[in-house]
Amino acid sequence: MSQTLSLSPLTRVEGHLDIQLTLDKPDSMFTVTKAQSSGTMFRGFENILMGRDPRDATHYTQRICGVCPVSHAMAATLTLEQAFAVVPPDNGRILRNLILGANFLQSHVLHFYHLAAPDYIDTTGILDMPPWKPRFVTPDMVAGGTAKTLVGHYVQALAIRRKAHQMGAIFAGRMPGIMSMVPGGCTSEVTTQKVTDFKALLTEIQTFINNVYLPDVLAVAAAFPQYSTIGKGCGNLLAYGVFDLNAQGTSKLLARGRYTEGNYAAVDLNQIKEYVKYSYYTTASGNRNPSVGITQPSVDKAGAYSWVKAPRYAGKVHEVGPLARMWVNGDYRKGISVIDRVAARAYEAKKVADAMAGWLTQLRAGASDYTYKAEPASASGIGLTEAPRGALGHWMQVASKKISRYQIITPTAWNASPEDDNDQAGAIEQALTGLRIADIAQPIEALRVVHSFDPCLSCSVHFAEPKRNGKKFVVHL
Ligand code: NFE
Numbered sequence: 001m002s003q004t005l006s007l008s009p010l011t012r013v014e015g016h017l018d019i020q021l022t023l024d025k026p027d028s029m030f031t032v033t034k035a036q037s038s039g040t041m042f043r044g045f046e047n048i049l050m051g052r053d054p055r056d057a058t059h060y061t062q063r064i065c066g067v068c069p070v071s072h073a074m075a076a077t078l079t080l081e082q083a084f085a086v087v088p089p090d091n092g093r094i095l096r097n098l099i100l101g102a103n104f105l106q107s108h109v110l111h112f113y114h115l116a117a118p119d120y121i122d123t124t125g126i127l128d129m130p131p132w133k134p135r136f137v138t139p140d141m142v143a144g145g146t147a148k149t150l151v152g153h154y155v156q157a158l159a160i161r162r163k164a165h166q167m168g169a170i171f172a173g174r175m176p177g178i179m180s181m182v183p184g185g186c187t188s189e190v191t192t193q194k195v196t197d198f199k200a201l202l203t204e205i206q207t208f209i210n211n212v213y214l215p216d217v218l219a220v221a222a223a224f225p226q227y228s229t230i231g232k233g234c235g236n237l238l239a240y241g242v243f244d245l246n247a248q249g250t251s252k253l254l255a256r257g258r259y260t261e262g263n264y265a266a267v268d269l270n271q272i273k274e275y276v277k278y279s280y281y282t283t284a285s286g287n288r289n290p291s292v293g294i295t296q297p298s299v300d301k302a303g304a305y306s307w308v309k310a311p312r313y314a315g316k317v318h319e320v321g322p323l324a325r326m327w328v329n330g331d332y333r334k335g336i337s338v339i340d341r342v343a344a345r346a347y348e349a350k351k352v353a354d355a356m357a358g359w360l361t362q363l364r365a366g367a368s369d370y371t372y373k374a375e376p377a378s379a380s381g382i383g384l385t386e387a388p389r390g391a392l393g394h395w396m397q398v399a400s401k402k403i404s405r406y407q408i409i410t411p412t413a414w415n416a417s418p419e420d421d422n423d424q425a426g427a428i429e430q431a432l433t434g435l436r437i438a439d440i441a442q443p444i445e446a447l448r449v450v451h452s453f454d455p456c457l458s459c460s461v462h463f464a465e466p467k468r469n470g471k472k473f474v475v476h477l
Pocket of ligand 1: 014066067071072390456457
């Protein structure tokens with residue numbers, strides 16, 4: 001007899017994600033026969049932007065998420081540059097790559113140590129306090145001295161993330177919520193001191209990636225070999241590409257492309273459509289390319305189960321993220337699974353950090369960072385980039401110098417989407433289907449699959465009243 005399991009909220013993701021599983025028990029283990037992924041909050045930024053000055057988009061869209069604001073700044077800036085018909089000078093382009101790179105490194109370290117690694121470590125006797133308790137403890141988890149070492153790296157990773165933020169802020173003005181990315185370049189000045197400070201932080205982060213992060217990921221991969229065949233999902237991969245190596249963006253550190261049904265192919269933006277049969281939007285909001293997209297919420301829509309729309313490429317489900325980027329670029333093609341996602345992310349961190357060291361040497365103190373261009377009265381633009389979690393696109397139209405349409409497709413919309421109009425499950429839903437779960441009271445297998453995508457539903461504005469009495473945690477190592 002089938003039964004249901006609700007992981008609500010599914011924790012250690014950014015934002016608010018619910019996963020509903022239907023399971024059978026054909027033998028000693030449970031098997032997932034159906035999975036539903038729900039984004040539980042409305043974002044609405046597309047509508048907030050209507051009627052505003054186009055240049056506001058860079059700042060407003062960063063408020064979608066505190067984890068990947070730089071990617072939204074980059075996407076909005078590229079959108080505006082296409083609309084304004086301006087390209088950045090080399091210094092501006094490189095500075096933007098360095099700021100985005102700093103955010104990638106911060107986010108990848110965050111994902112492994114603070115979101116995913118706790119799925120693999122038994123921290124009993126090491127972290128016996130909230131927020132690390134209550135937690136699942138399963139027989140396959142790594143324990144003892146290895147767990148203690150990994151917890152030590154968990155703490156070290158917090159400091160590394162702070163350094164990545166500091167590094168980005170050198171050229172971004174601050175982190176998160178950066179100030180310096182603008183259509184036409186970057187407003188930050190290049191000085192020898194800034195380059196020296198950036199380099200010192202980057203070297204520390206590179207050392208951590210090479211000596212701690214990559215070895216830890218490989219250790220987890222070796223300890224959990226079964227996860228190299230678990231959680232494949234749709235098998236299609238999509239990347240818009242990122243880190244422009246020339247002014248026109250025709251050359252990138254990580255290329256644009258896709259891998260669909262076993263074939264490599266170019267990306268044709270006209271093939272992208274969002275569907276809403278199972279999303280809380282009016283039927284009119286669905287079956288549209290984002291260049292003509294609209295966002296009309298429909299809170300009580302019958303049959304809907306997510307605030308995330310369902311983006312599809314040529315009607316097909318695609319996974320996005322570090323594995324998609326590294327796969328399309330030819331850097332990592334071992335397989336598509338839980339471990340491959342985690343490993344590709346770590347290898348990408350190394351690739352980006354090493355490239356950043358090279359970009360620093362290309363900066364020219366005193367050279368121009370920015371080209372001014374007045375805003376057009378009417379125009380349209382598309383900004384495609386990559387956020388740490390995958391392909392990110394902004395689509396904009398301007399009329400009478402104001403935004404008349406703005407549409408955003410985030411990476412997590414691709415990965416955590418609900419079913420589409422053809423009832424095809426989203427990428428995470430497919431990766432969960434068929435999953436074997438040993439103990440329904442501790443469905444750690446499902447967490448490992450979902451976390452491997454590093455989902456971020458953090459697409460709403462939240463208000464919170466800070467607690468007046470702070471609490472201090474002491475980690476005993
Ligand atoms: Ni909120 Fe983001 C990234 C974007 S995920 S973290 O990376 O865009 O949808």
